[in-house]
Amino acid sequence: MDLVAFLVVVALLGAAVWIISAPLRREPEGAAPTDPAPAADVQQLEAARDAKYREIRDAEMDLRTGKLSREDHRAMDATLRAEAMEILRDLDEARAQAEVQDSGQSTS
Amino acid sequence: MIVVGRACLIIALAAALYGIGASLYGARARRQAWIDSGRRAMYAVFGIVAVAFALLESAFLRSDFSFDVVASHSSTTTPDFYKVTAIWSSQEGSLLLWILLLAGFSSLALRLSHNRLREVTPYAQAVLLGFAAFFAVLLLGFANPFQPRSPVPAEGTGLNPLLRHPMMAIHPVMLYSGYTLAAVPFAFAIGALAARRLGADWIAAIRRFSLAAWLCLGVGILLGARWSYVELGWGGYWGWDPVENASLMPWLTGTAFLHSIMIQEKRGMLKVWNVSLVLATGTLAVLGTFLVRSGVLDSIHAFVGEGNGIAWMFTGLIAVMVAGSIALVYSRRGSLRSEHRLDSLWSREAVFLLNNLVLVALCFVVFWGTFFPLISEAITGTKASVGPPWFSRYTVPLAIVLVLLAGIGPVIAWRRATTANLRRNFAVPVGAGLVALVALLLLTDAARKPLALAMFCFAAFVLAAVGQELVRGARARRAMTRESPPSAVVSLVRRNRRRYGGYLVHAGIAVLFVGVAASSAFQHARDFRLSPGQTARIGGYAITYVKPTAKLASEKVSLGAVLRVRQGGHDVGTLRPTRGYYPTLAPDKGPVAGIFDGQATSEVGLRAGLRRDLWTAIEPDIGPLQRFISEADRRFGNAGPDVQGVVVAALAQRYVQHPPPATFRIIDSPLVTWIWIGSFIAFGGGLLALWPAPAVARRRATAAARAGAAREPARA
Numbered sequence: 001m002d003l004v005a006f007l008v009v010v011a012l013l014g015a016a017v018w019i020i021s022a023p024l025r026r027e028p029e030g031a032a033p034t035d036p037a038p039a040a041d042v043q044q045l046e047a048a049r050d051a052k053y054r055e056i057r058d059a060e061m062d063l064r065t066g067k068l069s070r071e072d073h074r075a076m077d078a079t080l081r082a083e084a085m086e087i088l089r090d091l092d093e094a095r096a097q098a099e100v101q102d103s104g105q106s107t108s
Numbered sequence: 109m110i111v112v113g114r115a116c117l118i119i120a121l122a123a124a125l126y127g128i129g130a131s132l133y134g135a136r137a138r139r140q141a142w143i144d145s146g147r148r149a150m151y152a153v154f155g156i157v158a159v160a161f162a163l164l165e166s167a168f169l170r171s172d173f174s175f176d177v178v179a180s181h182s183s184t185t186t187p188d189f190y191k192v193t194a195i196w197s198s199q200e201g202s203l204l205l206w207i208l209l210l211a212g213f214s215s216l217a218l219r220l221s222h223n224r225l226r227e228v229t230p231y232a233q234a235v236l237l238g239f240a241a242f243f244a245v246l247l248l249g250f251a252n253p254f255q256p257r258s259p260v261p262a263e264g265t266g267l268n269p270l271l272r273h274p275m276m277a278i279h280p281v282m283l284y285s286g287y288t289l290a291a292v293p294f295a296f297a298i299g300a301l302a303a304r305r306l307g308a309d310w311i312a313a314i315r316r317f318s319l320a321a322w323l324c325l326g327v328g329i330l331l332g333a334r335w336s337y338v339e340l341g342w343g344g345y346w347g348w349d350p351v352e353n354a355s356l357m358p359w360l361t362g363t364a365f366l367h368s369i370m371i372q373e374k375r376g377m378l379k380v381w382n383v384s385l386v387l388a389t390g391t392l393a394v395l396g397t398f399l400v401r402s403g404v405l406d407s408i409h410a411f412v413g414e415g416n417g418i419a420w421m422f423t424g425l426i427a428v429m430v431a432g433s434i435a436l437v438y439s440r441r442g443s444l445r446s447e448h449r450l451d452s453l454w455s456r457e458a459v460f461l462l463n464n465l466v467l468v469a470l471c472f473v474v475f476w477g478t479f480f481p482l483i484s485e486a487i488t489g490t491k492a493s494v495g496p497p498w499f500s501r502y503t504v505p506l507a508i509v510l511v512l513l514a515g516i517g518p519v520i521a522w523r524r525a526t527t528a529n530l531r532r533n534f535a536v537p538v539g540a541g542l543v544a545l546v547a548l549l550l551l552t553d554a555a556r557k558p559l560a561l562a563m564f565c566f567a568a569f570v571l572a573a574v575g576q577e578l579v580r581g582a583r584a585r586r587a588m589t590r591e592s593p594p595s596a597v598v599s600l601v602r603r604n605r606r607r608y609g610g611y612l613v614h615a616g617i618a619v620l621f622v623g624v625a626a627s628s629a630f631q632h633a634r635d636f637r638l639s640p641g642q643t644a645r646i647g648g649y650a651i652t653y654v655k656p657t658a659k660l661a662s663e664k665v666s667l668g669a670v671l672r673v674r675q676g677g678h679d680v681g682t683l684r685p686t687r688g689y690y691p692t693l694a695p696d697k698g699p700v701a702g703i704f705d706g707q708a709t710s711e712v713g714l715r716a717g718l719r720r721d722l723w724t725a726i727e728p729d730i731g732p733l734q735r736f737i738s739e740a741d742r743r744f745g746n747a748g749p750d751v752q753g754v755v756v757a758a759l760a761q762r763y764v765q766h767p768p769p770a771t772f773r774i775i776d777s778p779l780v781t782w783i784w785i786g787s788f789i790a791f792g793g794g795l796l797a798l799w800p801a802p803a804v805a806r807r808r809a810t811a812a813a814r815a816g817a818a819r820e821p822a823r824a
Contacts, residue, residue: 008112012119013119015155019151020130023142027141031139040226040303040309044305044307051373054373061584062522065583067533072524
């Protein structure tokens with residue numbers, strides 16, 4: 001192996017190690033494990049809420065374009081909004097739990 | 109630079125293996141720093157492989173024949189454009205491109221999702237890094253692009269003539285992009301199963317990647333069809349070749365998934381089905397790669413003679429993917445229960461489900477036909493294969509049902525359709541289908557091909573359904589905003605890109621299938637042997653062989669013909685099909701015979717139009733030249749290239765002056781152009797659906813979410 005090739009390989013290896021190890025070098029000493037579950041619950045419910053909003057919007061669009069009659073839409077909209085409210089209630093609870101965990105970690 | 113290239117592959121493998129360990133350790137120990145470090149390992153793999161790829165491209169451009177792969181796939185006379193593309197004409201280079209694209213798309217996916225899906229991402233990145241490690245091992249152990257050639261030859265073998273086509277720059281890249289993009293949803297599905305996070309969030313995170321994989325695979329497949337049509341000299345655009353089929357299978361399951369995720373997003377249903385479709389699509393994408401790499405099935409695309417090592421490696425990977433997927437889905441069946449049940453068979457959910465079953469049935473037919481040689485060999489000991497008629501027998505009826513469903517889907521309501529709204533929504537599309545039926549029966553001879561006739565009527569039904577949706581949507585928008593009709597259409601589509609992008613795809617697919625049905629059912633194809641001055645008649649055209657042609661270029665000799673086309677007594681055009689002869693380096697051939705007996709490609713003469721295509725290919729008879737070729741090799745075999753060039757020019761001139769009869773394949777195909785137009789529409793729709801929503805709509809949705817208001821979702 002010639003010297004230039006050797007130096008190029010060392011440089012590439014060094015760059016890879018530097019990039020990969022950055023989070024470990026930045027991590028404070030004695031950092032505690034974090035539980036991602038509460039935040040994940042929030043994200044999951046946020047996705048469900050967004051999907052429900054989209055469904056309500058689509059039903060509204062179906063009403064305007066004549067795909068649904070006014071009666072059909074009224075019944076469907078009521079069901080969808082009830083489901084959305086349930087998701088929002090669950091989301092509030094999940095957010096509260098996530099905040100408790102966040103404050104627990106910041107004080108520990 | 110060979111050493112640097114090899115070192116890059118070793119560093120990439122080490123980074124991938126480290127990344128797998130760091131990601132899994134981080135997930136188990138709940139240490140975010142290790143998970144982040146694992147993610148960065150993917151960025152490092154991408155960077156390092158990009159360096160390796162650049163080194164290899166540079167070797168191709170410099171014609172550095174100390175690289176074995178350059179010596180065997182390029183030459184000094186290969187045009188620069190094809191030197192760039194020659195890298196993925198080789199097994200080694202295409203595997204390097206695979207890992208480059210995989211690492212690039214994976215890095216993008218991980219970058220976009222690392223602050224979300226915190227439980228899923230570590231497992232997903234371990235899977236993606238696992239793929240990267242697998243391909244790095246393949247490159248290092250079985251198909252190393254950084255293999256030295258000794259002694260270094262003065263000239264390379266050159267690029268396979270069939271691959272000297274502009275499509276080479278984009279068709280393989282699009283297919284590999286589709287395959288590698290399909291790995292992303294696969295990995296996130298495994299992550300979601302492993303982390304037991306099977307709600308709507310992981311589906312939302314991978315939807316764009318699934319759509320991008322579908323789009324790239326689709327564009328790749330269509331470009332391949334077009335390439336085949338204009339270059340391969342057999343006149344078709346789809347031959348049910350195993351490698352073509354291999355790209356079609358994940359596209360079919362991917363299409364099914366893009367429909368069924370809507371049911372999961374809206375109704376929390378079909379979770380097992382959806383996750384199975386994602387896993388099947390990812391596995392079929394690897395299977396597609398395996399078919400090209402291994403050469404286990406005879407195909408014009410396969411890299412042959414590459415040994416069994418790669419085949420066994422892929423078999424092992426696919427076995428792990430299938431077994432792991434089944435085990436994970438089975439063990440998580442409790443978390444995959446549907447939240448709702450189907451309200452009615454007369455609903456969009458039911459239509460989507462039927463559409464999924466048809467797509468999966470199509471995939472199964474293609475799978476069975478593709479692997480039939482292996483299946484028959486395993487059972488009977490004899491390798492038997494099935495041809496296009498077998499595929500058509502099953503795929504044509506399924507495709508007709510699929511097109512019909514493409515029209516029903518957009519107009520039927522979610523949850524439950526009542527008789528009144530069915531009547532209201534289907535009146536126009538059904539009317540359009542019936543009008544098309546009557547018109548075709550009265551004005552054409554379409555009745556003699558009932559399946560094609562059904563396809564035309566269903567396509568009219570789809571186009572009317574999509575048109576009706578657009579008109580009604582624009583009318584509703586105008587009623588709210590008082591915009592002009594064109595502005596209302598534009599605003600409507602901009603604000604509902606998923607919906608109208610999808611409808612556009614349906615319209616494009618209907619148009620595409622009209623082209624396929626018409627060109628397959630009403631095509632006239634014949635072979636003619638003509639001397640100059642003679643005329644062939646086909647499909648209302650009179651085609652006269654006017655004169656032969658010969659042309660010498662740096663790399664090939666082209667022998668062809670000028671054909672005059674007349675219709676109804678009027679000249680309608682001139683066609684110039686040619687056949688190009690590229691030299692072979694076979695040692696048993698002399699330098700002149702090495703050209704005329706070397707590799708040959710067709711340049712077809714094509715008169716394309718909206719109503720019909722007239723397609724011609726020529727097979728010149730060079731038999732009468734053989735004794736002159738042998739004589740030329742005997743007398744000038746040891747002469748310099750300049751002298752040999754003069755001799756070849758003289759032979760070509762002799763062909764023009766004393767032309768023997770040539771064989772022409774002439775095909776008159778109706779509506780072929782609509783296949784390409786339909787593809788443009790469909791992929792335009794796909795791009796529209798993929799494009800991010802306008803910032804205003806997103807801000808509004810976010811604001812509504814922050815306010816926690818379910819009462820007033822954003823307006824259409």
